[in-house]
Amino acid sequence: MAVRIITEERAERIARSIACSHCLEYSFKKLRVRRAPESHKAELKTAWIATRTCGVCGHEQEIGLDPHGEVIYGS
Numbered sequence: 001m002a003v004r005i006i007t008e009e010r011a012e013r014i015a016r017s018i019a020c021s022h023c024l025e026y027s028f029k030k031l032r033v034r035r036a037p038e039s040h041k042a043e044l045k046t047a048w049i050a051t052r053t054c055g056v057c058g059h060e061q062e063i064g065l066d067p068h069g070e071v072i073y074g075s
């Protein structure tokens with residue numbers, strides 16, 4: 001059974017809607033979303049990986065989203 005995965009656009013919107021884990025702001029100067037590698041998909045159930053840099057404190061963070069757009073991890 002194929003799992004429906006949210007679009008890249010939606011994954012990016014979700015990644016933007018999560019506050020910086022460091023300063024709790026929502027301003028990101030860099031945000032990139034890419035498909036998770038196969039190993040991630042199997043082990044972590046991750047479909048998308050967002051990497052972003054906070055525009056306020058400069059904190060770099062990686063967020064993993066599952067096929068439905070739920071956050072699997074964020075560091």
Ligand SMILES: [Zn+2]
Nearest residue numbers: 020023054057
């Ligand atoms: Zn920040």
